[in-house]
Amino acid sequence: MQKSDYIIEVDHVSKQFDGKFALDDVTLSIKKGEFVTILGPSGCGKTTLLRCIAGFQVPTSGAIRINGEDITRIPPHERPVNTVFQKYALFPHLNVFDNVAFGLKLKKVAKGEIERRVKSALKMVGMTDYEYRNVDTLSGGQQQRIAIARAIINRPQVLLLDEPLAALDLKMRKDMQMELRDMHRELGITFVYVTHDQEEALTLSDTIVVMREGVIQQIGTPTDIYNEPVNPFVADFIGDSNILNGTMIHDRRVRFAGHDFDCVDEGFGDNMPVDVVLRPEDLYIFEPNDSAQMLATVRSCIFKGVHYEMIVITDEGYELVVQDYHGFDPEQRVGLLIRPEDIQVMRKERTENIFEGEMTDDTHVRFLQTEWECNSHEGIHAGDKVEVHVSFDDIVLEDDENDGIQTGDVHFILYKGDHYHLTIRTDDGDDLYVNTNDVWDDGDWVGINIPADKIVLQKISTHNA
Numbered sequence: 001m002q003k004s005d006y007i008i009e010v011d012h013v014s015k016q017f018d019g020k021f022a023l024d025d026v027t028l029s030i031k032k033g034e035f036v037t038i039l040g041p042s043g044c045g046k047t048t049l050l051r052c053i054a055g056f057q058v059p060t061s062g063a064i065r066i067n068g069e070d071i072t073r074i075p076p077h078e079r080p081v082n083t084v085f086q087k088y089a090l091f092p093h094l095n096v097f098d099n100v101a102f103g104l105k106l107k108k109v110a111k112g113e114i115e116r117r118v119k120s121a122l123k124m125v126g127m128t129d130y131e132y133r134n135v136d137t138l139s140g141g142q143q144q145r146i147a148i149a150r151a152i153i154n155r156p157q158v159l160l161l162d163e164p165l166a167a168l169d170l171k172m173r174k175d176m177q178m179e180l181r182d183m184h185r186e187l188g189i190t191f192v193y194v195t196h197d198q199e200e201a202l203t204l205s206d207t208i209v210v211m212r213e214g215v216i217q218q219i220g221t222p223t224d225i226y227n228e229p230v231n232p233f234v235a236d237f238i239g240d241s242n243i244l245n246g247t248m249i250h251d252r253r254v255r256f257a258g259h260d261f262d263c264v265d266e267g268f269g270d271n272m273p274v275d276v277v278l279r280p281e282d283l284y285i286f287e288p289n290d291s292a293q294m295l296a297t298v299r300s301c302i303f304k305g306v307h308y309e310m311i312v313i314t315d316e317g318y319e320l321v322v323q324d325y326h327g328f329d330p331e332q333r334v335g336l337l338i339r340p341e342d343i344q345v346m347r348k349e350r351t352e353n354i355f356e357g358e359m360t361d362d363t364h365v366r367f368l369q370t371e372w373e374c375n376s377h378e379g380i381h382a383g384d385k386v387e388v389h390v391s392f393d394d395i396v397l398e399d400d401e402n403d404g405i406q407t408g409d410v411h412f413i414l415y416k417g418d419h420y421h422l423t424i425r426t427d428d429g430d431d432l433y434v435n436t437n438d439v440w441d442d443g444d445w446v447g448i449n450i451p452a453d454k455i456v457l458q459k460i461s462t463h464n465a
Contacts, residue, residue: 005031005032006029006030006031006032007030007031007032007066007067007157007158007190008028008029008030008053008064008065008066008158008190008192009028009029009030009063009064009065009066009068010026010027010028010029010049010052010053010062010064011027011062011063011064011065012025012026012027012061012062012063013025013026013027013049013052013059013061013062013063013064014026014059014060014061014062015045015048015052015057015059015060015214016060021214022045022048022214023045023048023049023052023059023214024045024213024214024215025062025215026045026049026062026214026215026216027216028049028209028216028219030190030192030207031190032190033188033189033190034190034191034206034207035181035184035190035191035193035204035205035206035207036190036191036192036193036205036206036207036208036209037193037194037195037200037201037204037205037207037208037209038050038192038193038194038195038209038211039195039196039198039201039208039209039210039211039237039238040196040210040211040212040217040237041196041212041237042196043213044211044212044213044214045211045213045214045215046194046196046211047162047163047194048214049194049211050083050160050162050192050194051162052064053081053158053160053192054076054079054081054083054160055071055074055075055076055078055079055081056076056083058072058073059072066079066080066081066157066158067080067157080156080157080158081156081157081158081159081160082151082152082154082156082158082159082160083151083159083160083161083162084144084147084148084151084159084160084161084162084164085147085162085164086162086163086164086166086167087167089147090135090143090146090147090150091135092135092136094135095131095132095133095134095135096122096127096130096131096132096133096134096135096138096146097118097131097132099135099146099150100118100121100122100146100149100150100153101114101118101153102150103150103153103154104117104118104153104154117153118131118149118153119131120153121149121150121152121153122149124149124152124183124186124187125145125146125148125149125179125183126145126179127142127145127146127149130142130146139172140167140168140169140172141168141172141175141176144164144165144167144168144176145176145179147164148164148180148183152183152187152189156189157189157190158189158190158191158192159187159189159190159191159192160192160194161180161191161192161193161194162194163194163195163196164193165177165195165200166195166197173200177200177203177204180193180204181203181204193205198237198238198239201222202222202225202226202238202239205221205222206221207219207220207221208220208221208222208225210225210233210234210237210238212233212237217230217231217233217234218230218231218234225238226238226239226279227344228344229241229277229344229346230346231275231346231349232275232277232346232349232414232421233412233414235275235277235344235346236414239279240279240280240321240323241277241278241279241280242277242278242279242280242283242320242321242417243275243276243277243414243415243416243417244256244257244275244276244278244318244416244417245273245274245275245276245416245417246273246274246275246276246345247271247272247273247274248265248268248269248270248271248272248273248274248345249270249271250270250271251265251266251267251268252264252265252266252340254274254276254343254345256276257294257314257316257318257320257417258294258314258316258318259293259294259316261293261338261340261343262340263340263343263345264340264341264343265343265344265345268345268347273348273351274345274346274347274348275345275346275347275348276343276344276345276346277343277344277345277346278320278338278342278343278344279342279344280309280320280321280322280323281307281323281324282338282339282342283320283322283323283324283336283337283338284324284336284337284338284339285310285312285322285324285326285328285334285335285336286334286335286337287333287334287335288333288334288335289335291335291337292335292336292337293335293336293337293338294314294315294316294335294336295314295315295333295334295335295336296312296313296314296315296320296333296334296335296336297312297313297315297331297332297333297334298310298311298312298328298329298330298331298332298333298334299311299312299313299319299330300330301327301328301329301330303327304323307323307324307325308323308324308325308326308327308328309321309322309323310322310323310324310327310328312334312336314336317418318417318418319415319417319418320336320417322336350433352389352390352391352392353388353389353390353391353392353395353432353433354387354388354389355367355368355387355388355390355430355432356385356386356387356388356460357385357386357387357388357457358383358384358385358386359380359381359382359383359384359386359457360382361382362376362380362381362382363375363376363452365386365388365455365457367388368406368426368428368430368432369406369426369428369430370405370406372405372450372452372455373452374452374455374457375452375453375455377457377459379459380457380459384459384460385459385460386457386458386459386460387457387458387459387460388455388456388457389455389456389457389458390432390450390454390455390456391454392421392433392434392435393435394450394451394454395424395432395434395448395449395450396448396449396450396451397422397424397434397436397438397440397446397447397448397449398446398447398448398449399446399447400447401445401446401447402447403447403449404446404447404448404449405447405448405449405450406426406427406447406448407426407427407445407446407447407448408424408425408426408427408432408445408446408448409424409425409443409444409445409446410422410423410424410440410441410442410443410444410446411423411424411425411431411442412442413440413441413442416435419435419436419437420435420436420437420438420439420440421433421434421435422434422435422436422440424446424448426448432448
């Protein structure tokens with residue numbers, strides 16, 4: 001694809017606040033006329049990225065180009081973009097007409113041209129005949145339409161929208177989603193939209209950019225993001241998912257939840273640990289018969305308006321979420337079937353905790369900014385640099401932080417069908433990963449212990465190859 005096909009190019013952009021990365025080496029290219037949604041949880045960096053494109057913040061490093069021109073340090077008013085904010089930012093002392101016309105008046109556009117373009121913009125957002133209403137008398141949805149009209153009247157090449165529907169109620173938000181799609185088609189300009197609402201992103205977008213902690217996790221169409229997530233975070237964040245530990249036996253054959261299944265995935269190697277994603281709507285549920293691949297018992301059944309959502313426990317002890325148009329009562333026995341094309345296999349991001357450490361004596365090693373007791377290892381002595389290996393299953397979390405050698409908070413929780421996989425961020429900012437059957441909440445502060453006999457050390461050679 002030629003460079004000219006891209007209207008926005010974000011090139012290795014990082015942004016730091018007080019030494020912490022809000023954006024960490026972000027690279028993104030956006031095509032002309034595309035509707036791109038930047039999606040992620042609070043604090044992931046999506047609004048910071050939008051503000052860097054808009055010019056309200058300057059990247060710490062990297063470059064931003066629009067139509068091939070470097071605009072990284074060009075002020076906002078000189079960029080061919082307009083921004084619609086969550087708070088609308090309308091002028092309460094001006095009526096609808098004057099709010100929409102404000103930018104044109106600053107540019108000293110002719111009065112007749114202003115009137116023509118204001119009426120055209122109001123028609124575009126469905127607010128004809130509201131020109132002389134006071135903005136304070138408008139509903140939230142109407143005010144949002146006026147904010148959009150004020151943005152598009154300047155004929156920007158790019159419209160940036162920072163969670164513009166977040167303040168609206170559910171019905172109004174869904175109505176405005178459809179109107180935004182229609183506006184995008186009619187205007188033909190590039191929309192860059194920020195939201196934390198997964199359904200909104202799937203509904204509106206040509207392309208979704210999923211972010212976490214300042215890093216892009218995946219870029220793709222809504223269908224690709226939903227059906228082919230690249231890692232457990234994306235699978236868990238976008239829609240409902242069952243995420244299980246598995247083993248890729250060989251091409252097109254995977255084992256999980258105590259059974260072997262045919263799948264369509266290839267290229268993982270033989271007997272490789274993997275993560276398996278099953279969408280709840282892709283599990284077929286029925287009264288037990290010979291076609292069942294697994295047998296289970298229904299724990300709960302809730303009607304969701306369009307479908308029933310059931311929690312089932314398989315005979316092997318795995319908890320799965322199933323969505324179906326037909327509901328089964330709690331305690332009822334059921335069969336489950338999964339088609340090969342509905343099994344999504346992902347490479348594991350990691351299979352154990354690995355840290356760099358240094359021996360302080362023969363039975364103590366320092367890593368995670370802390371000194372830990374360990375068993376002595378032949379050939380490893382005080383002062384040696386070592387690689388520290390700790391299994392996810394061998395880390396002990398304590399309710400009372402004072403009972404731990406190290407402390408941290410629960411940063412991310414992923415349920416894996418028969419256990420929880422936690423990301424614990426220590427008070428020094430390091431991450432470690434824990435498998436547990438205990439129930440923790442996001443943000444819980446915990447004590448961390450690792451038994452000495454569970455710490456495996458490998459000496460790091462100091463000689464060059």
